[in-house]
Amino acid sequence: xxxxxxxxxxxxxxxxxxxxxxxxxxxxxxxxxxxxxxxxxxxxxxxxxxxxxxxxxxxxxxxxxxxxxxxxxxxxxxxxxxxxxxxxxxxxxxxxxxxxxxxxxxxxxxxxxxxxxxxxxxxxxxxxxxxxxxxxxxxxxxxxxxxxxxxxxxxxxxxxxxxxxxxxxxxxxxxxxxxxxxxxxxxxxxxxxxxxxxxxxxxxxxxxxxxxxxxxxxxxxxxxxxxxxxxxxxxxxxxxxxxxxxxxxxxxxxxxxxxxxxxxxxxxxxxxxxxxxxxxxxxxxxxxxxxxxxxxxxxxxxxxxxxxxxxxxxxxxxxxxxxxxxxxxxxxxxxxxxxxxxxxxxxxxxxxxxxxxxxxxxxxxxxxxxxxxxxxxxxxxxxxxxxxxxxxxxxxxxxxxxxxxxxxxxxxxxxxxxxxxxxxx
Amino acid sequence: xxxxxxxxxxxxxxxxxxxxxxxxxxxxxxxxxxxxxxxxxxxxxxxxxxxxxxxxxxxxxxxxxxxxxxxxxxxxxxxxxxxxxxxxxxxxxxxxxxxxxxxxxxxxxxxxxxxxxxxxxxxxxxxxxxxxxxxxxxxxxxxxxxxxxxxxxxxxxxxxxxxxxxxxxxxxxxxxxxxxxxxxxxxxxxxxxxxxxxxxxxxxxxxxxxxxxxxxxxxxxxxxxxxxxxxxxxxxxxxxxxxxxxxxxxxxxxxxxxxxxxxxxxxxxxxxxxxxxxxxxxxxxxxxxxxxxxxx
Numbered sequence: 001x002x003x004x005x006x007x008x009x010x011x012x013x014x015x016x017x018x019x020x021x022x023x024x025x026x027x028x029x030x031x032x033x034x035x036x037x038x039x040x041x042x043x044x045x046x047x048x049x050x051x052x053x054x055x056x057x058x059x060x061x062x063x064x065x066x067x068x069x070x071x072x073x074x075x076x077x078x079x080x081x082x083x084x085x086x087x088x089x090x091x092x093x094x095x096x097x098x099x100x101x102x103x104x105x106x107x108x109x110x111x112x113x114x115x116x117x118x119x120x121x122x123x124x125x126x127x128x129x130x131x132x133x134x135x136x137x138x139x140x141x142x143x144x145x146x147x148x149x150x151x152x153x154x155x156x157x158x159x160x161x162x163x164x165x166x167x168x169x170x171x172x173x174x175x176x177x178x179x180x181x182x183x184x185x186x187x188x189x190x191x192x193x194x195x196x197x198x199x200x201x202x203x204x205x206x207x208x209x210x211x212x213x214x215x216x217x218x219x220x221x222x223x224x225x226x227x228x229x230x231x232x233x234x235x236x237x238x239x240x241x242x243x244x245x246x247x248x249x250x251x252x253x254x255x256x257x258x259x260x261x262x263x264x265x266x267x268x269x270x271x272x273x274x275x276x277x278x279x280x281x282x283x284x285x286x287x288x289x290x291x292x293x294x295x296x297x298x299x300x301x302x303x304x305x306x307x308x309x310x311x312x313x314x315x316x317x318x319x320x321x322x323x324x325x326x327x328x329x330x331x332x333x334x335x336x337x338x339x340x341x342x343x344x345x346x347x348x349x350x351x352x353x354x355x356x357x358x359x360x361x362x363x364x365x366x367x368x369x370x371x372x373x374x375x376x377x378x379x380x381x382x383x384x385x386x387x388x389x390x391x392x393x394x395x396x397x398x399x400x401x402x403x404x405x406x407x408x409x410x411x412x413x414x415x416x417x418x419x420x421x422x423x424x425x
Numbered sequence: 426x427x428x429x430x431x432x433x434x435x436x437x438x439x440x441x442x443x444x445x446x447x448x449x450x451x452x453x454x455x456x457x458x459x460x461x462x463x464x465x466x467x468x469x470x471x472x473x474x475x476x477x478x479x480x481x482x483x484x485x486x487x488x489x490x491x492x493x494x495x496x497x498x499x500x501x502x503x504x505x506x507x508x509x510x511x512x513x514x515x516x517x518x519x520x521x522x523x524x525x526x527x528x529x530x531x532x533x534x535x536x537x538x539x540x541x542x543x544x545x546x547x548x549x550x551x552x553x554x555x556x557x558x559x560x561x562x563x564x565x566x567x568x569x570x571x572x573x574x575x576x577x578x579x580x581x582x583x584x585x586x587x588x589x590x591x592x593x594x595x596x597x598x599x600x601x602x603x604x605x606x607x608x609x610x611x612x613x614x615x616x617x618x619x620x621x622x623x624x625x626x627x628x629x630x631x632x633x634x635x636x637x638x639x640x641x642x643x644x645x646x647x648x649x650x651x652x653x654x655x656x657x658x659x660x661x662x663x664x665x666x667x668x669x670x671x672x673x674x675x676x677x678x679x680x681x682x683x684x685x686x687x688x689x690x691x692x693x694x695x696x697x698x699x700x701x702x703x704x705x706x707x708x709x710x711x712x713x714x715x716x717x718x719x720x721x
Contacts, residue, residue, distance in 0.1 A: 083684060086686065088470075112468070195557065212546060245553075252553065254578060257669060258581070258665075391467070397670075398489055398673070398681075402492075404671065406583070
């Protein structure tokens with residue numbers, strides 16, 4: 001009797017272990033059924049989820065036979081999804097297509113030969129003509145393009161509380177010409193009784209501010225050169241930018257390290273600060289607070305970066321060994337189509353990558369961003385994965401975070417130099 | 426012989442599944458981790474060539490990692506001191522005899538039932554470092570009590586900021602340490618105290634020579650439990666500050682390295698953490714094994 005029980009227990013344990021092994025991965029995706037597409041995103045809530053739903057609706061009307069399988073992983077602004085994705089790619093069980101930031105963040109997947117070249121698809125769909133040439137340049141790696149952008153955001157936007165500026169005697173409609181002029185304005189606002197005129201948040205928002213200052217001081221070409229080694233990280237331009245950044249940090253709220261971007265934008269909305277440098281997703285925060293562009297708040301390109309569009313984009317890829325390759329290409333076709341881009345971006349509040357979209361479909365801020373996107377020089381955002389591979393941007397992020405506590409310019413520059421050395425070697 | 430198998434067969438069979446699972450999923454993975462830490466898998470594409478201890482040397486000479494270790498030391502010292510002191514005082518007060526002891530016991534023990542993540546979200550707000558008009562949480566409370574000079578930037582302070590992050594951990598775990606000490610106090614027979622008092626020992630001498638020696642095994646277990654929790658701290662820091670440089674400890678650094686696909690560095694950090702944790706645990710295990718042998 002005892003023996004039988006122990007065998008039973010052993011069998012149970014083995015059974016449990018086996019179910020543990022087998023339950024990984026399958027969520028209705030069947031490799032033998034060609035009419036399925038499993039799409040992996042971190043769009044699981046809010047305007048992103050609404051945008052994805054709109055996109056799926058458009059996809060269903062373009063390809064009614066294909067079943068859409070949503071493999072979204074929620075949480076951590078995509079970090080949970082990236083971890084889940086890494087293990088699926090590692091075990092050769094890729095989804096049919098996955099979301100990733102366009103640009104350098106893909107370089108790890110490219111080097112590991114986990115995603116496919118989509119240049120052919122770009123040719124077939126004529127995307128080279130409808131996406132801005134600058135954007136195509138930013139997406140191209142060694143002559144190949146590996147992802148299709150679904151939406152574009154701008155990272156060099158300064159959000160301004162008009163009332164605070166007016167009471168300091170500054171005209172909010174005119175952006176300062178340069179960072180130096182902006183610092184003079186910041187001092188004026190501070191003298192008018194605002195303790196912390198520049199609102200900022202946690203590490204990545206600091207990195208985004210530094211990136212804006214780098215673009216302002218180095219220019220678009222000099223900034224782009226940082227990522228291929230043609231601009232040295234200890235050059236005078238970078239030193240000036242770091243000095244400017246140091247001066248700007250004298251004007252920020254002291255609790256910045258603990259605030260996410262929305263909390264930092266809220267400080268401007270509440271009138272406790274005059275400026276906040278943030279991507280254009282902040283638009284939703286201002287409109288939700290009942291404010292209108294041009295009256296309570298206004299925006300301009302961060303001083304010194306006028307004429308430059310600091311872009312970031314979500315994009316979709318085609319993994320090597322995708323079980324439903326043709327359906328995945330159909331999905332990419334929908335995303336890149338004028339209808340697909342409209343369905344997604346009008347809901348999410350971003351702008352389409354296509355330059356042939358009708359501005360009348362979009363809101364006031366989006367229209368101005370679309371115009372800049374079509375005409376400005378496009379550079380890649382560091383804080384959002386477009387400019388540098390993940391390991392490099394995480395090194396920069398930690399150097400910037402350290403600077404926040406010790407404010408040592410030389411240490412920041414040498415950390416930036418060594419981060420570049422280990423990334424470009 | 427047959428009888429022998431009958432005797433030891435079933436227990437072995439019963440233990441086998443868990444032994445096999447532990448062997449694979451604990452020791453097997455520790456081994457795999459050490460193996461990865463000795464390769465150059467710094468990206469997805471890398472094949473992982475053997476590089477010996479290079480990753481460890483790089484890690485232990487890196488300012489960022491040493492900074493995370495320093496943060497961990499500050500956190501651990503404050504956390505251990507805080508839980509031991511509060512836990513002991515509460516247990517001692519309860520042991521002295523209070524009305525409604527059960528209520529107090531539950532009140533002190535309840536925070537332990539909350540997960541670090543949940544309490545971390547609340548403490549993130551309580552420890553908000555804004556002062557003056559925009560103050561919230563503890564700073565706002567200090568203002569209302571007219572204690573403005575006590576306002577500070579909590580975890581935003583370099584180095585000692587980690588002591589602020591230890592506060593939620595102390596709040597949560599002190600009750601547990603109290604329960605351990607209280608069990609220790611209750612385990613001391615009244616006869617011993619009475620005998621000491623009969624011999625004319627003062628209250629202090631009674632504690633010094635009778636109670637404390639009997640509590641020391643409990644104190645040691647409590648110390649080990651708290652310190653190994655402290656070394657592994659991850660969820661609390663992620664909830665209060667997210668993974669940023671200022672409050673970086675080895676566990677959050679490991680996560681950052683892992684998410685940027687630097688598997689070799691992440692596993693090297695994991696191994697260093699394992700070694701530090703075993704520095705605490707192994708002597709304790711040896712100690713308890715000796716104790717058990719002596720008592721059997």
